[in-house]
Amino acid sequence: MTTRTKPLPPHGSYARANGSPGYRPRCKCEPCLTTRRKEEKRARTNRELGRSPFIDPAAARAHLQHLHQTMSWRSLATATGLPQSGLIRLYNGDRTKIHRSTHTRIMAVQPPTKGDGGQLIDATGSRRRVQALSYIGHSLQTIAEAAGTGRMRIHAIASGSQPTIRRDLAERIEAAYKRLTRQPVRTNKFTQRSRNAARAKGWHGPLAWDTDTIDDPAAQPDVEPVTERKPDQTETARHIASEIQHLAAFNIPEHEIAARVGRSRSYVHEQLAGRRGPGWRNQLDTAA
Numbered sequence: 356m357t358t359r360t361k362p363l364p365p366h367g368s369y370a371r372a373n374g375s376p377g378y379r380p381r382c383k384c385e386p387c388l389t390t391r392r393k394e395e396k397r398a399r400t401n402r403e404l405g406r407s408p409f410i411d412p413a414a415a416r417a418h419l420q421h422l423h424q425t426m427s428w429r430s431l432a433t434a435t436g437l438p439q440s441g442l443i444r445l446y447n448g449d450r451t452k453i454h455r456s457t458h459t460r461i462m463a464v465q466p467p468t469k470g471d472g473g474q475l476i477d478a479t480g481s482r483r484r485v486q487a488l489s490y491i492g493h494s495l496q497t498i499a500e501a502a503g504t505g506r507m508r509i510h511a512i513a514s515g516s517q518p519t520i521r522r523d524l525a526e527r528i529e530a531a532y533k534r535l536t537r538q539p540v541r542t543n544k545f546t547q548r549s550r551n552a553a554r555a556k557g558w559h560g561p562l563a564w565d566t567d568t569i570d571d572p573a574a575q576p577d578v579e580p581v582t583e584r585k586p587d588q589t590e591t592a593r594h595i596a597s598e599i600q601h602l603a604a605f606n607i608p609e610h611e612i613a614a615r616v617g618r619s620r621s622y623v624h625e626q627l628a629g630r631r632g633p634g635w636r637n638q639l640d641t642a643a
Contacts, residue, residue, distance in 0.1 A: 490559060491561065564577070
């Protein structure tokens, strides 16, 4: 079993020059000696002038909060050279003062032009995109394959059980959303099932969301009120009866016709015998 050892700080850095009691001795090379003398002189000067090495953390906290909009904690720790735990405490307002060197390191970091892929961001936009794709018939497996992730991950995002998502996955879901909404839905046994499930859960399709607001948690879907209309059972029965007569004209057996139209064999038999035509229930009610 191999043990991982933390690499030594570079020569000339204060950490290498000052050492760490119980872990590593002070380095006595010329760059480290120069660094240690400068730090000791600065500390002595500040002490004689009454300058505290600690300052108010407000400015550093504000800058850190701005950086964290596009950078993950791991990236911030690497960029500043500070422990991740300390950065989080400062971010949350748990620090009442910080060292001047800490302030300098944080303020020196500039936000990247492109967001850090490993940063956790709000999953609202990704959730709406997955739900919209499901609404038009794409299965969760199809969406997962298009986004390069697992089906269970997509399910967790769609159901809302995962409130945050890493930026790189959110970008892949957005790319899959743009691609899948521009191509025909692949028809299979999951297509109608996905549509029915999405509608039953109150999800909305792509037309309900504007590209500028789909990521905004406060945005509302743009939908028109739907008026429920009772289906015309007589019209449906007339269509099925016509289909039964059409299939029977080709000498197709009654059991096969029943399977095709989604009715029982006895229903098909009575239709062909002329005992059960469209609107027969209404006729019984009128006779009564």
